[in-house]
Amino acid sequence: xxxxxxxxxxxxxxxxxxxxxxxxxxxxxxxxxxxxxxxxxxxxxxxxxxxxxxxxxxxxxxxxxxxxxxxxxxxxxxxxxxxxxxxxxxxxxxxxxxxxxxxxxxxxxxxxxxxxxxxxxxxxxxxxxxxxxxxxxxxxxxxxxxxxxxxxxxxxxxxxxxxxxxxxxxxxxxxxxxxxxxxxxxxxxxxxxxxxxxxxxxxxxxxxxxxxxxxxxxxxxxxxxxxxxxxxxxxxxxxxxxxxxxxxxxxxxxxxxxxxxxxxxxxxxxxxxxxxxxxxxxxxxxxxxxxxxxxxxxxxxxxxxxxxxxxxxxxxxxxxxxxxxxxxxxxxxxxxxxxxxxxxxxxxxxxxxxxxxxxxxxxxxxxxxxxxxxxxxxxxxxxxxxxxxxxxxx
Numbered sequence: 001x002x003x004x005x006x007x008x009x010x011x012x013x014x015x016x017x018x019x020x021x022x023x024x025x026x027x028x029x030x031x032x033x034x035x036x037x038x039x040x041x042x043x044x045x046x047x048x049x050x051x052x053x054x055x056x057x058x059x060x061x062x063x064x065x066x067x068x069x070x071x072x073x074x075x076x077x078x079x080x081x082x083x084x085x086x087x088x089x090x091x092x093x094x095x096x097x098x099x100x101x102x103x104x105x106x107x108x109x110x111x112x113x114x115x116x117x118x119x120x121x122x123x124x125x126x127x128x129x130x131x132x133x134x135x136x137x138x139x140x141x142x143x144x145x146x147x148x149x150x151x152x153x154x155x156x157x158x159x160x161x162x163x164x165x166x167x168x169x170x171x172x173x174x175x176x177x178x179x180x181x182x183x184x185x186x187x188x189x190x191x192x193x194x195x196x197x198x199x200x201x202x203x204x205x206x207x208x209x210x211x212x213x214x215x216x217x218x219x220x221x222x223x224x225x226x227x228x229x230x231x232x233x234x235x236x237x238x239x240x241x242x243x244x245x246x247x248x249x250x251x252x253x254x255x256x257x258x259x260x261x262x263x264x265x266x267x268x269x270x271x272x273x274x275x276x277x278x279x280x281x282x283x284x285x286x287x288x289x290x291x292x293x294x295x296x297x298x299x300x301x302x303x304x305x306x307x308x309x310x311x312x313x314x315x316x317x318x319x320x321x322x323x324x325x326x327x328x329x330x331x332x333x334x335x336x337x338x339x340x341x342x343x344x345x346x347x348x349x350x351x352x353x354x355x356x357x358x359x360x361x362x363x364x365x366x367x368x369x370x371x372x373x374x375x376x377x378x379x380x381x382x383x384x385x386x387x388x389x390x391x392x393x394x
Contacts, residue, residue: 004031004032004033005031005032005033005080005081005177006032006033006035006078006079006080006081007027007032007033007034007035007079007080007081007082007083007173008034008035008036008037008075008076008078008079008081008082008083008107008111008113009024009027009034009035009036009037009051009083009085010036010037010039010082010083010084010085010087010091010104010107010108011036011037011038011039011042011046011051011059011084011085011086011104012038012039012042012084012086012087012088012090012091012104013039013040013041013042013044013045013088013090014045014086014088014120014121014163015045015120015154016085016086016120016162016163017045017046017086018045018046019085019086019165019166020036020046020051020085020086020166021046021050021051021054022166023083023085023166023170024051024054024055025054025166026166026167026169026170027083027170027173028054028055030170030174032173034054034055035055035057035059035060035075035078036051036055036057036059036060037060037061037075037103037104037107038051038059038060038061038103038104039091039102039103039104040061040062040102041088041090043061048061060072060075060103060107061103062102062103063102063103063106071107072100072103072106072107072109072110073110075103075107075110075111076106076107076108076109076111076112076113077110077111079107079111079113080113080177081113081114081115081116081173081176081177082107082108082111082113082114082115082116083115083116083118083169083173084104084108084115084116084117084118085116085117085118085163085164085166085169086118086119086120086163087117087118087119087120088119088120089119089121089125089126089128089131089134091104091105092117092119092131092134092135092138093130093131093134095108095117095134095138095143096133096134096137096138114142114143114144114176115138115141115142115143115144116143116146116169116172116173116176117138117143117144117145117146118145118146118148118163118164118169119135119145119146119147119148119161119163120148120161120162120163121148121161122153122154122157122159122161123153123157123159123160123161125161126148126160126161144172144176146164146168146169146172147164147236148160148161148162148163148164149162149163149164149165149355150162165355165375167375167377167378168375168377171219171222171377171378171381172222175222175223178223180223180224181223181224181388182220182223182224182225182388183225184224185220185224185225185226185264185265186225186226186228186262186263186264187217187220187225187226187227187228187263187264187265187266187267188227188228188229188230188256188259188263188265188267188313189213189216189217189227189228189229189230189266189267189269190229190230190231190252190256190266190267190268190269190270190272190302191208191210191212191214191216191217191230191231191232191233191235191269191270192208192209192210192213192231192232192233192234192270192271193205193206193207193208193210193232193233193270193271193272193273194206194247194248194249194251194252194270194271194272194299195232195247195248195273196248196249196273196275196276196277196299197248197277197280198277198281198285198294199280199281199282199283199284199285200281200282200283200284201284201285202285204273204275204276204277204296205273206271206273206352207345207351207352207353208232208233208270208271208320208352209233209352209353210231210234210235210270211233211353211354211355211376212269212318212357212376212379212380213229213231213233213267213269213270214231214233214235214236215375215376215377215379215380216267216269216380216383216384217229217236217241218236218241218377218380219377219380219381219384220380220384221240221241223384225265226242227240227241227242228241228242228243228244228259228263229241229242229243229244230244230246230252230255230256230259230270231243231244231245231246231270232245232246232247232252232270244259248273248276248299249272249273249276249299249300249302250276250299250300252270252272252302253299253300253302253305256302256305256306257302257305257306257309260305260306260309260313261309263313264313264314265313265314265315265316265387266306266313266315266316267316267387268302268303268306268315268316268317268318269316269318269341270302270318271318271320271352272299272302273299274298274299275296275297275298275299276296276297276298276299277294277296277297278294278295278296278297303315303317303335303337307335307336307337314338314339314387314390314391315335315336315337315338315339316337316338316339316340316341316383316387317331317332317337317339317340317341318340318341318342319331319332319340319341319342319343320342320343320345320352321342321343321344321345322344322345322346323344323346324344325342325343325344328340328342328360328362328368329362329366329368331362332362332363332364332366333364333366336364337364338363338387338390339361339362339363339383339386339387339390340361340362340363341359341361341379341383342359342360342362343357343358343359343360344358349373350373354376355375355376356373356375356376357373357374357375357376357379358371358372358373358374359371359379359382361382361386363386363390
């Protein structure tokens with residue numbers, strides 16, 4: 001983030017307000033100047049002294065009683081971006097109808113700066129039609145929504161509604177100030193694990209969640225690319241991503257090969273099954289019928305088909321290993337990729353379904369670069385940085 005960018009951080013009354021202190025610190029580490037505005041409810045979760053100590057300025061907490069006779073207009077005109085994190089259902093509702101009953105919502109109305117909203121609430125509240133309608137209204141205003149994540153919520157409940165991690169929100173803010181270096185690029189990303197049916201009930205599959213592929217697609221959109229996501233998993237809610245949903249390796253191959261001639265870059269992050277049953281039962285195989293014999297055949301080599309496309313796009317492949325990553329160099333050469341991203345899925349924090357990853361980059365010339373554990377969105381950013389460097393090489 002360019003030094004000196006002016007960020008107004010709005011904090012509302014949710015338990016995730018403690019994360020806002022980390023967000024303020026992350027933004028400042030990237031060079032931003034941060035000022036905070038808090039709702040009355042937010043102060044029930046975290047004190048003003050915390051933000052004053054982090055940012056060096058006292059938070060704005062109300063519209064009256066301050067030396068500034070119009071704190072909301074002062075903040076609104078000062079801001080280059082307004083970030084609301086966490087954004088409760090109540091605050092989202094107020095923003096959707098243009099209510100200005102507190103210092104935060106009044107600041108938003110008094111500003112022409114872009115607005116980033118990071119919702120946080122219980123799953124039932126997030127899924128409620130009124131909340132969904134209000135969120136879509138904010139999208140219509142041009143606000144950027146950083147979708148909530150699944151996880152443990154207040155009271156021990158588990159579901160979607162947890163505020164995105166501070167680094168993810170900081171990445172989103174930084175992208176607003178960054179030149180769209182991928183503008184004009186057509187990008188394909190594959191994600192998720194394919195499922196090869198044995199019968200109408202069972203299938204051969206793997207543990208891939210699709211989170212890495214989703215992060216790669218989201219970061220590409222943020223950097224200006226036109227993105228096609230071919231996925232066997234739940235896609236992100238980012239409306240700018242074109243999504244093709246598939247289930248089997250054959251379906252993924254058809255979707256990829258039919259569109260690959262249009263693409264400048266192909267990132268093959270999906271965990272495609274290597275084998276599938278030769279035949280699929282038309283009805284459920286029952287235990288009483290005895291142990292079935294399942295004959296397997298190879299699935300299509302999707303990456304090979306991409307490699308044979310003319311003109312060939314830049315290709316990023318993935319290798320999910322268990323244990324040593326030493327085989328990644330020979331695999332990158334055998335697959336003919338420009339970049340291979342390898343990780344040890346048996347390692348804590350780097351496996352299927354995790355929010356983080358620890359990867360090794362293996363380039364087409366055999367050179368290697370290892371990374372420490374980081375969020376999957378950070379891995380995605382590193383991948384796209386590497387791809388853009390490859391595009392500039394002679």
